Amino acid sequence: MEDATRLAAVKDVPENGSLLFTVREPDGSKEEVIVVRASDGVAGWKNFCQHETDQRLDRGRGAAVRSGEIVCPKHGSMFDARTGYCDNGKAAGSTLVAVDVTVEDGVVYLTDPNCELLHEGGIDDDRTPGSSSHLTF
Numbered sequence: 001m002e003d004a005t006r007l008a009a010v011k012d013v014p015e016n017g018s019l020l021f022t023v024r025e026p027d028g029s030k031e032e033v034i035v036v037r038a039s040d041g042v043a044g045w046k047n048f049c050q051h052e053t054d055q056r057l058d059r060g061r062g063a064a065v066r067s068g069e070i071v072c073p074k075h076g077s078m079f080d081a082r083t084g085y086c087d088n089g090k091a092a093g094s095t096l097v098a099v100d101v102t103v104e105d106g107v108v109y110l111t112d113p114n115c116e117l118l119h120e121g122g123i124d125d126d127r128t129p130g131s132s133s134h135l136t137f
């Protein structure tokens with residue numbers, strides 16, 4: 001597949017959680033992306049709530065996905081995992097920001113022209129081991 005980056009095997013996308021990735025956007029900034037199971041396969045979303053955009057849905061241990069809905073950990077609004085739409089709680093009437101992913105032969109690919117995969121995990125997960133050490137010698 002042209003212009004596609006392998007993210008994961010579909011079987012590795014948790015039923016009740018998410019996979020977390022960090023991408024680079026066209027302006028050079030980093031952004032987190034989650035991949036979740038949806039009723040028609042898998043879906044990709046930017047990893048922030050629409051009520052408070054500094055609130056991450058996946059805080060490093062997987063988003064809470066229940067009955068096909070992604071639950072915001074702060075105020076509990078639930079977003080449809082397939083459409084990203086929220087019809088409840090503080091985020092009612094909003095929709096998560098979509099990231100294009102495609103499934104082919106059981107593999108999830110990042111196909112969003114505005115997202116370049118940097119690494120698995122969250123933005124902070126690319127720290128070099130020991131780089132944040134406060135030890136002195």
Ligand code: FES
Nearest residue numbers: 049051072075077
């Ligand atoms: S921050 Fe997500 S519902 Fe309020």
